[in-house]
Amino acid sequence: MPDILIIGQANVTADFLPKIQDEVAAIRSIINNKAIKYLFPSLLPFTAKSLSEEFNNPAVSGKIRFLHYAGHSSQKGISFQENGEMKLMLKDNLVAFLKNQQLRFVFLNSCLSESIAQDLHAAGVPIVIGTTAKVGDEDAVKIAKQFYTTLAGMPGRTLWQAFEDTTTYFKNNSAELSQDYIFRGIGTDEDETKDFAWNIYYENAKEEDKNWCLVPAKKLVLSNAKDDARKKVFCLYGKQIKDYYIPVQLHGSQQFNILTHGIWDIDENEDVSVDDFLTEWKASDVILHFLDGNYGELHPFINAASAQDTFTTKQHVFVKVDESFGLATAFITAIFDEKRTFPSSKSIGTMPLHTLKNIENKFHFDKMALFQNIFCKELPGFLELQLNENDLSRDLEELDFEHEKRNFIAGTPKLFFTLIEGSADCAQTLLVKTIKKRMGITSNVKIEVLKIGQNPTIQQEVSFWFALLPIIQAVPSDTNFARTCAKTILDKKEPFVLVFDKVDIASTAMYQKVIVTELWAELTNELHERQSTGNYALKNSIMIFALNYDAHFLNVPLVTDSSLSQVEKISPISNLSEGEFNEWYGQKEFIYKKISPDFEANIKNKKVQIVNARRKIALIKICESISPNIVRIVEDQVLKLS
Incomplete structure (x- = not known):
């Protein structure tokens, strides 16, 4: 009552x-x-x-x-x-x-x-x-x-x-x-x-x-634990099999370095909104799917996660509850992976395992004892051995650009213009992210991107400005769009990063006239005028990048005042050196050998294809050494500007 x-x-x-x-x-x-x-x-x-x-x-x-x-x-x-x-x-x-x-x-x-x-x-x-x-x-x-x-x-x-x-x-x-x-x-x-x-x-x-409230608060455990270093595990299960999830919550999360939360624990009435579901999904490192015939209850939630393209950014582990798990796997074929199922297809200890109910019936454990005595010891270890694609993406982003980044030094804020040239396999976008990080610009600062070449919306000079204005949130007061954009950029209250991507041969004239001669010139002139009044100081760095993937060479603007601006031309990006790779591999070897027993042997076999290769090729070969199934993260995450 x-x-x-x-x-x-x-x-x-x-x-x-x-x-x-x-x-x-x-x-x-x-x-x-x-x-x-x-x-x-x-x-x-x-x-x-x-x-x-x-x-x-x-x-x-x-x-x-x-x-x-x-x-x-x-x-x-x-x-x-x-x-x-x-x-x-x-x-x-x-x-x-x-x-x-x-x-x-x-x-x-x-x-x-x-x-x-x-x-x-x-x-x-x-x-x-x-x-x-x-x-x-x-x-x-x-x-x-x-x-x-x-x-x-x-x-x-x-x-x-x-x-x-x-x-x-x-x-x-x-x-x-x-x-x-x-x-x-x-x-x-x-x-x-x-x-x-x-x-x-x-x-x-x-x-x-x-703190008492009439209607209990939503429990968004994972999203409210941003500073918690434990691995965050979001558990998905049908309402009828919640008792298989509860022991993991009670025992596994307390004894091991994981933080768990179940979908139906978000709301006391089990009235979970799609928005709350997505909030916990996005905050998680691992999605733990309990598969049986009841999994279909999650259809609208899984569809929502799929629509936001967040499947591939998560680590997934699949738990077979009973023999009806096939109904669930048919529903999530896009992410289901037999190698990531628990109980494993091999065994735990000396016991051959198939499904949770199979073990429960065979050994006559009640569910709590079953999880406490077996799975709360084995499952956390199993989770640790699953590849976390977000972690791998961050690790790959650490492959150093020793030569390219040396001229970028965090300190007094400046106006930067950087031209990065090379072939399509040189990982220009990863270098942008590396420089941004080296300059101390935090990950929450978004990289704004405007594609120049092969962009049907940019055919003339005026269409360039109309494409750029909304990106930098500028409102023109007259037809001098370059001045409007320059003033808007300099008015930014936090660091600003703008990338003009895919400057190809066909867009060379646009690049030279609009970006170099007009926009950059207005930026430097406006900055100089503001500084000369004595009432203005640039508080955060402003970084403009132009990326070229062709074999032609572009010009860069001249530096008029090195105390206010800096211009760099990286042409082309160097290949991955043996020293850079060996330093990275020495730090990451232990982690990926645990996840993939064949990693060490694969790396040795592919090292000749990695060292001195163009950066994108090297990234792909490293991923292949861990698992061929994860090569897609090179394009989807590592080289993606955000």
């Missing part, structure tokens, strides 16, 4: 409040429609007797955690009607009674209840809302509706946050509150009117009460 919210209403004939029933109905409707799984609203005609009976009813008293009061009050206490007679429950008596209950929250939606609220909070009720002034009957209904709508409207919203949002809403929309009140007050107590009469008291609450 969920926790109970008592909605206490106390109307009196002599000073009738016509809107109380609207308030009660609204609260019940909001909770019933949005949060009935977590909170049960219970109506209580509020009297001293009914209050005592409700909290002493053993069937429900242990679950009453919330009390909402709608009626008359003053600083002295709250009123109610009993046997046709109006009575007053004094503040001290009310506090003395409620402090002994197990309440988490009390909302006194009545006039001048601040003093009662403060005393309740001081007596131990964690969070209390009261009023500092007289409040109108209709306004009180609006406040209650907005508060409970806000509380139930978003997963993870706390009582304090719901109150703050409600307060902000009505301060921004004050016209929605009426001015002519039927007041929810008693007598003529002093009205300490403030801008907003409702206030919350929570300073002494424990952290668990401050």
Whole structure:
């Protein structure tokens, strides 16, 4: 049974409040429609007797955690009607009674209840809302509706946050509150009117009460653990076989260097959105697929990941739950790999393994014991031996450009122009990424790219500018597009990297006239003018690259002031030297020998094809030494500008 919210209403004939029933109905409707799984609203005609009976009813008293009061009050206490007679429950008596209950929250939606609220909070009720002034009957209904709508409207919203949002809403929309009140007050107590009469008291609450939320927050474990060095494993399974995943979560992640999270753990109701799924998918290193006939439940999620082209960027391991796993593999043929299945096709220890249920039936283990005694020892090791393509991509990007990068030194920000020439196998784009990293420009700074050659949208000078303007987020004020672009680039608040890609023979004239003569000239002139005023200093490096994949040679602009700008021409990119390769291999050998037992032998056989080869060819041969199936990451990740 969920926790109970008592909605206490106390109307009196002599000073009738016509809107109380609207308030009660609204609260019940909001909770019933949005949060009935977590909170049960219970109506209580509020009297001293009914209050005592409700909290002493053993069937429900242990679950009453919330009390909402709608009626008359003053600083002295709250009123109610009993046997046709109006009575007053004094503040001290009310506090003395409620402090002994197990309440988490009390909302006194009545006039001048601040003093009662403060005393309740001081007596131990964690969070209390009261009023500092007289409040109108209709306004009180609006406040209650907005508060409970806000509380139930978003997963993870706390009582304090719901109150703050409600307060902000009505301060921004004050016209929605009426001015002519039927007041929810008693007598003529002093009205300490403030801008907003409702206030919350929570300073002494424990952290668990401050952090309590009606609708539990989404649990995005992997995406919230960006600084956690453990391998992040996202587990996908049908709802019917969650018990096969749970032991991995309970034992494997605690004992080994992995952080696990399951798809149906994202939401307590197992109501997982595609957006939340993709957030965890993108944060993971490994996708662990539990395969059986129930895997089809994941169809919309897998399709969403496929549509965003994120399959090949993840490491996948497939767990055979039972013999119906073939139904799942047919669905994910694009990524399924028999070599990455667990239990392995060979064995674990001395036991031949086929599926989890096969082992469970054979050895009569319950699932928890099965995972704790066997798979929580074997599975993490199995995961470690699977190739992480993201890690491999980063490792390949570390193959040094010893000669090419030596003139790029991080330090005083400058305006850089770099022409990189060579054949299509020289890995020009990887050199751009290497230089960017050497200059201390972080990975979150995007490399902007405009393809020049073989680009049907760029045929004339004006079409070049219209292609460039949106890339650098420039808005032209006149037809001097070069000046507009130069000013926009120099106004950037962080490092800026722009690549003019594929400058071929056909686009040589465009390159010389528009990029060198106009854009670069405007950049250097504008920078010089700004510097000459004494009020401007370039705070971050601006790097312009032009990439050529043909056998022809391009000119570069002249340097007019070496203190402000730097021009480099790398033509062509050198082949991978033996020293560069040996240094890289010495650092990575141990890792890839564990993953691929044949790696060392393969590298020795292919070394003659790697050393002194063009960079792209060398990258491909290294990948082939680990596994022919991963050669695609050279194009898909290593050489991809981002």
